Amino acid sequence: MSLTNALPVDAASAAKSASHILATLPASSRDNALTAIHKALSESKDEILAANARDLVQARKAAENGELSSSIVSRLDLGKKGKWEDMLKGILDVRDLEDPVGKVTLRTRLDDGLDLERVSCPIGVLLIIFEARPEVIANIASLAIKSGNAAILKGGKESTESFVAISKVISEALEATDVPNSAIQLVTTRDVIPQLLALDQYIDLVIPRGSNELVRFVKSSTKIPVLGHADGLCSIYLEHTADPDMAVKVVVDSKTSYPAACNSVETLLVEQAALETVLPPVAEALLEKGVSLRCDAASKKALTSKLDAHSAATLQDAADSDYDTEHLSLVLAIKTVANISEAISHINVHGSHHTDAILTSSAPLAEQFMASVDSAGVFWNTSTRMADGMRYGFGTEVGISTNKIHARGPVGLEGLMIYKYKIRGGGHITAHYGEGEGQKRFKHERLAL
Amino acid sequence: MSLTNALPVDAASAAKSASHILATLPASSRDNALTAIHKALSESKDEILAANARDLVQARKAAENGELSSSIVSRLDLGKKGKWEDMLKGILDVRDLEDPVGKVTLRTRLDDGLDLERVSCPIGVLLIIFEARPEVIANIASLAIKSGNAAILKGGKESTESFVAISKVISEALEATDVPNSAIQLVTTRDVIPQLLALDQYIDLVIPRGSNELVRFVKSSTKIPVLGHADGLCSIYLEHTADPDMAVKVVVDSKTSYPAACNSVETLLVEQAALETVLPPVAEALLEKGVSLRCDAASKKALTSKLDAHSAATLQDAADSDYDTEHLSLVLAIKTVANISEAISHINVHGSHHTDAILTSSAPLAEQFMASVDSAGVFWNTSTRMADGMRYGFGTEVGISTNKIHARGPVGLEGLMIYKYKIRGGGHITAHYGEGEGQKRFKHERLAL
Numbered sequence: 001m002s003l004t005n006a007l008p009v010d011a012a013s014a015a016k017s018a019s020h021i022l023a024t025l026p027a028s029s030r031d032n033a034l035t036a037i038h039k040a041l042s043e044s045k046d047e048i049l050a051a052n053a054r055d056l057v058q059a060r061k062a063a064e065n066g067e068l069s070s071s072i073v074s075r076l077d078l079g080k081k082g083k084w085e086d087m088l089k090g091i092l093d094v095r096d097l098e099d100p101v102g103k104v105t106l107r108t109r110l111d112d113g114l115d116l117e118r119v120s121c122p123i124g125v126l127l128i129i130f131e132a133r134p135e136v137i138a139n140i141a142s143l144a145i146k147s148g149n150a151a152i153l154k155g156g157k158e159s160t161e162s163f164v165a166i167s168k169v170i171s172e173a174l175e176a177t178d179v180p181n182s183a184i185q186l187v188t189t190r191d192v193i194p195q196l197l198a199l200d201q202y203i204d205l206v207i208p209r210g211s212n213e214l215v216r217f218v219k220s221s222t223k224i225p226v227l228g229h230a231d232g233l234c235s236i237y238l239e240h241t242a243d244p245d246m247a248v249k250v251v252v253d254s255k256t257s258y259p260a261a262c263n264s265v266e267t268l269l270v271e272q273a274a275l276e277t278v279l280p281p282v283a284e285a286l287l288e289k290g291v292s293l294r295c296d297a298a299s300k301k302a303l304t305s306k307l308d309a310h311s312a313a314t315l316q317d318a319a320d321s322d323y324d325t326e327h328l329s330l331v332l333a334i335k336t337v338a339n340i341s342e343a344i345s346h347i348n349v350h351g352s353h354h355t356d357a358i359l360t361s362s363a364p365l366a367e368q369f370m371a372s373v374d375s376a377g378v379f380w381n382t383s384t385r386m387a388d389g390m391r392y393g394f395g396t397e398v399g400i401s402t403n404k405i406h407a408r409g410p411v412g413l414e415g416l417m418i419y420k421y422k423i424r425g426g427g428h429i430t431a432h433y434g435e436g437e438g439q440k441r442f443k444h445e446r447l448a449l
Numbered sequence: 450m451s452l453t454n455a456l457p458v459d460a461a462s463a464a465k466s467a468s469h470i471l472a473t474l475p476a477s478s479r480d481n482a483l484t485a486i487h488k489a490l491s492e493s494k495d496e497i498l499a500a501n502a503r504d505l506v507q508a509r510k511a512a513e514n515g516e517l518s519s520s521i522v523s524r525l526d527l528g529k530k531g532k533w534e535d536m537l538k539g540i541l542d543v544r545d546l547e548d549p550v551g552k553v554t555l556r557t558r559l560d561d562g563l564d565l566e567r568v569s570c571p572i573g574v575l576l577i578i579f580e581a582r583p584e585v586i587a588n589i590a591s592l593a594i595k596s597g598n599a600a601i602l603k604g605g606k607e608s609t610e611s612f613v614a615i616s617k618v619i620s621e622a623l624e625a626t627d628v629p630n631s632a633i634q635l636v637t638t639r640d641v642i643p644q645l646l647a648l649d650q651y652i653d654l655v656i657p658r659g660s661n662e663l664v665r666f667v668k669s670s671t672k673i674p675v676l677g678h679a680d681g682l683c684s685i686y687l688e689h690t691a692d693p694d695m696a697v698k699v700v701v702d703s704k705t706s707y708p709a710a711c712n713s714v715e716t717l718l719v720e721q722a723a724l725e726t727v728l729p730p731v732a733e734a735l736l737e738k739g740v741s742l743r744c745d746a747a748s749k750k751a752l753t754s755k756l757d758a759h760s761a762a763t764l765q766d767a768a769d770s771d772y773d774t775e776h777l778s779l780v781l782a783i784k785t786v787a788n789i790s791e792a793i794s795h796i797n798v799h800g801s802h803h804t805d806a807i808l809t810s811s812a813p814l815a816e817q818f819m820a821s822v823d824s825a826g827v828f829w830n831t832s833t834r835m836a837d838g839m840r841y842g843f844g845t846e847v848g849i850s851t852n853k854i855h856a857r858g859p860v861g862l863e864g865l866m867i868y869k870y871k872i873r874g875g876g877h878i879t880a881h882y883g884e885g886e887g888q889k890r891f892k893h894e895r896l897a898l
Contacts, residue, residue, distance in 0.1 A: 019823075020797055020821060023821070024817075024820045108841065110835070110840065110841070110842065114831060116841055124853050204853040204854070205853065220672065223669065225674060225852075225853075225854050243876070246875075246876035249876055249878050250877075253878035253879055254878075257878075257879055257880050344469075348469055366873070368473075370869075371472070372472070372473050374468075374573065375869065376869060376870060377869070377870045377871075378870070378872075379871070379872040379873075379874065380872065381873070381875055381877075382563060382874030382875075382876070383878045383879050386563075386872055386874075386877070386879060388879075391879065391882070391891060392557070392559070392870070393559065393891065403674075404572045404573050404654065405654055405676075405854070405855040405867060406854040406855040406867075408867050408868060408869065408870075409869070410870075418854060418855075419857060419858075420819075420824065420825060420827055420857065421826045421841070422819045422827050422828070422829075423826070423827075423828040423829065423831050423835055424828075424830070425828065425831030426695075427692070427694075427698055427699055427830055428699075428830075428831045428835070429699055429701075429702035429703075429831070429832045430702055430706055430834040430835060430840065431702050431706050433840070442842065
């Protein structure tokens with residue numbers, strides 16, 4: 001890993017060259033590099049935590065002056081219980097995943113002695129832009145090396161000391177491996193993001209990991225494809241045949257288990273026929289957990305008639321904007337809909353195409369919902385918070401994508417791969433094939449993988 | 450199909466709504482729509498060819514005034530032998546392809562009663578921008594309907610009469626089918642491309658089909674992902690163990706069978722050791738076919754010593770720019786390299802990542818080349834012109850992509866698909882799972898597809 005103060009264009013150009021070498025390394029070379037990184041980091045815990053402590057001192061000062069939120073300070077802290085161990089374990093977890101490089105996904109005999117093969121290969125050069133959490137650098141470096149991609153890493157300035165310390169260790173560890181030095185570049189100079197985002201001749205994919213603002217800024221500032229999501233405006237549709245106990249559990253989990261997560265629910269769409277039956281116990285449980293309910297007129301009326309006066313008094317009126325807002329806090333917008341079609345339309349127009357759920361006892365309605373809602377995750381009778389790479393069993397997660405091409409939903413190593421077509425021939429030429437007399441026909445015989 | 454003079458934003462918004470319906474239609478509805486279109490077009494041959502004749506009159510006038518190239522005029526002509534029949538046959542070919550919608554590509558039991566499924570689904574709304582060839586409209590409408598995508602079509606102004614006639618017929622044919630009217634929109638008003646390219650909230654993918662200039666303009670003017678390729682700068686590396694007869698056949702086919710095609714070879718890299726052995730017969734055959742050879746000093750010297758004086762006199766000196774130029778004509782740049790590493794580096798830096806080939810008798814060198822060259826197609830002992838969806842057996846082709854994400858190489862129906870994750874649960878919530886005591890673990894059991 002290079003710790004570079006070079007110009008972004010030089011860093012990117014070097015990463016591109018390195019990507020061509022990295023792409024041809026066998027799995028053992030890439031895995032050995034991860035073992036070496038793990039060992040080196042384990043042995044350098046003290047100096048890295050000391051560097052992290054220096055970041056924390058600066059950050060706490062900034063927080064006292066109101067220049068930094070306390071949640072960022074908390075995310076900076078590598079010394080927090082379990083964080084260091086998780087970071088190290090993550091490297092070995094990634095190393096032990098199945099090799100994503102060189103998988104043959106199509107094999108066709110075009111003609112005798114002329115075989116076509118589609119083989120997975122790395123994308124090339126990734127630009128990863130992330131904010132405060134310093135452990136992300138080890139995670140991302142691992143994912144890049146495992147998948148055979150070069151990476152340019154740009155971290156938030158609050159973690160500079162930690163990043164520099166970690167990358168120095170990783171850099172030294174890589175020296176003794178087959179992974180080229182410039183395959184992983186850490187850029188620490190400030191204000192280089194716009195320059196990096198202009199380097200579409202070298203950088204193949206940008207992955208921003210951080211706030212909605214960061215992702216939106218990146219998406220609007222580059223021609224390079226961006227993998228990620230800005231918003232997570234997830235909805236649940238509560239249909240009148242939903243089991244009330246199940247509905248209580250699922251909605252409470254979806255809203256309160258981690259309100260700041262992108263997969264938390266923000267809008268509860270309630271079927272008119274469920275207003276006085278399933279909704280009241282759900283609302284009661286949410287209010288008990290401290291959730292502010294912003295209701296439309298019909299749901300407010302129904303709840304007012306069913307809840308005790310004290311609870312009813314806490315109900316708020318929803319503004320139109322509440323149905324277009326990712327609150328990321330204990331606020332839930334409630335809206336009444338006549339039927340499933342209205343719910344689907346609302347979600348497709350107002351949602352963020354991230355994850356949406358239906359709670360119902362009707363399998364046909366559930367299937368209709370899952371087929372019609374245009375989102376990366378469409379769930380029946382389970383929490384929106386299930387949308388997660390670890391929970392899906394992907395082992396690790398690059399991020400969650402709401403893109404409509406390439407990769408959607410939680411993205412694992414597969415999302416860092418593309419493919420190429422190989423043909424092995426024996427001097428075959430196109431002029432010999434055609435519909436004319438005496439011309440050959442292609443066989444197009446599908447071969448086993 | 451709507452023939453719209455509506456504002457682009459209204460056309461795109463209507464296409465988005467229609468895409469949500471189209472995405473849920475069964476294969477039979479989509480196939481029936483294609484049958485109906487085929488029947489209607491067959492019955493309307495006379496009126497469509499009459500409209501096409503009006504376009505041709507205008508175009509020939511423009512060509513006489515030097516405002517239009519004669520090759521565009523030729524591409525306009527729907528009455529050319531076989532073109533009408535091919536267009537009609539193409540609709541049924543697309544109809545008879547395997548349904549790309551609803552394919553389950555991953556199925557995991559997360560826990561008892563909690564199953565994850567990854568299912569292919571349409572991308573949403575495609576914007577297809579194409580130039581003169583009027584038959585493309587039927588091809589594209591077929592591909593969009595088959596894949597469950599809505600499409601906005603913007604054709605070149607030279608074919609307006611033909612487009613309007615074809616789309617009117619298609620529109621009427623669709624009236625009696627389940628495919629919503631606004632799923633396919635033809636936009637005929639002029640100068641709307643920049644407006645359409647700004648509608649990233651409605652349009653999910655842009656596919657430009659036309660000149661390099663068109664593709665480059667589109668890529669630089671939109672935040673919407675673009676599928677396609679601007680350049681096709683393909684190279685062949687001639688290694689000294691290549692069989693000379695084979696090399697002659699393959700290089701001649703790659704250069705001369707269709708010089709204006711994107712998969713024609715533009716640069717011949719010759720191993721130093723092949724300069725006086727394999728190169729001379731190849732050069733001779735190319736010169737016989739009328740190819741201009743632009744040589745570096747070493748290859749010119751070698752050829753001058755081997756060819757007859759007349760042939761040698763036709764050799765030209767290559768300028769540096771020749772190795773970065775897609776000539777699209779009977780011009781070939783020749784460059785000497787010391788070895789395969791130099792060839793690979795040259796291709797990765799100067800090529801367009803489209804299709805590149807090695808001619809050699811050495812399997813290890815061929816494998817090294819195919820692993821190291823960062824292109825959509827990497828071929829051993831066969832013509833670069835094999836890079837084609839029909840030749841690959843994809844049945845049809847949306848275009849050839851040099852993108853590094855989503856789809857690469859010749860793109861068939863698969864390239865118009867993305868996927869969504871469905872989870873069917875029984876009230877499962879995330880709070881119950883974790884590493885803590887009394888918490889559940891996910892099972893992550895891979896199920897059969």
